[in-house]
Amino acid sequence: MKFRKDFVTNSSSSSFVCDICGNVESGWDMSLQEAEMVECVNGHTICQDEMLSAPREVMLRLIQEEMQQSWSRFNGMTDTELNEKTDEELEEMMLERDDGYYSIPEECCPICQFIEYSNKDLAKYLEREYKVSRDEVFDKVKQLNKRRKKLYDSEYVTEVCSRFHLNPAEIVASLKDRFGTYRRFYDYIHKG
Numbered sequence: 001m002k003f004r005k006d007f008v009t010n011s012s013s014s015s016f017v018c019d020i021c022g023n024v025e026s027g028w029d030m031s032l033q034e035a036e037m038v039e040c041v042n043g044h045t046i047c048q049d050e051m052l053s054a055p056r057e058v059m060l061r062l063i064q065e066e067m068q069q070s071w072s073r074f075n076g077m078t079d080t081e082l083n084e085k086t087d088e089e090l091e092e093m094m095l096e097r098d099d100g101y102y103s104i105p106e107e108c109c110p111i112c113q114f115i116e117y118s119n120k121d122l123a124k125y126l127e128r129e130y131k132v133s134r135d136e137v138f139d140k141v142k143q144l145n146k147r148r149k150k151l152y153d154s155e156y157v158t159e160v161c162s163r164f165h166l167n168p169a170e171i172v173a174s175l176k177d178r179f180g181t182y183r184r185f186y187d188y189i190h191k192g
């Protein structure tokens with residue numbers, strides 16, 4: 001999750017929130033790289049150290065795709081030179097391609113691989129499967145604290161799981177069998 005707030009000055013304060021552990025990094029004009037986070041092709045923002053290592057052929061494919069572009073900083077590198085790179089060097093190149101945008105493929109994202117989950121996704125999935133209304137859960141939360149303005153996804157997940165005796169880790173493991181790819185899971189939880 002990424003948000004950015006602009007002020008009258010040219011500087012802006014940015015915040016990055018890890019979709020897995022909830023870690024928040026913020027600062028003036030902070031980049032994803034400075035926050036030590038990466039973003040996957042499906043828009044998940046995660047801490048760099050939570051990233052899975054990509055198969056070598058995936059990293060090579062991504063770097064070679066970028067080498068086709070005239071602006072690529074890897075222009076002039078031969079396939080032989082590329083093949084001699086270590087996995088660590090390839091990973092660095094993969095992250096810094098596209099001018100340091102720090103984007104990673106599905107293979108490197110634990111959420112896309114159904115190893116970890118974001119509460120946002122899981123809340124949407126549970127709402128679809130178990131039809132517990134968010135308003136109802138929110139009313140319960142407000143009974144404990146009247147000042148609460150919004151229901152957190154994590155609270156919704158906890159409530160539905162306890163009501164139906166579900167274990168989030170088991171649900172996430174079953175999603176891989178059921179949907180195969182994150183894209184299909186995403187389409188399922190977001191269809192009208």
Ligand SMILES: [Zn+2]
Nearest residue numbers: 018021023047
């Ligand atoms: Zn994290």
Ligand SMILES: [Zn+2]
Nearest residue numbers: 040044109112
């Ligand atoms: Zn992802």
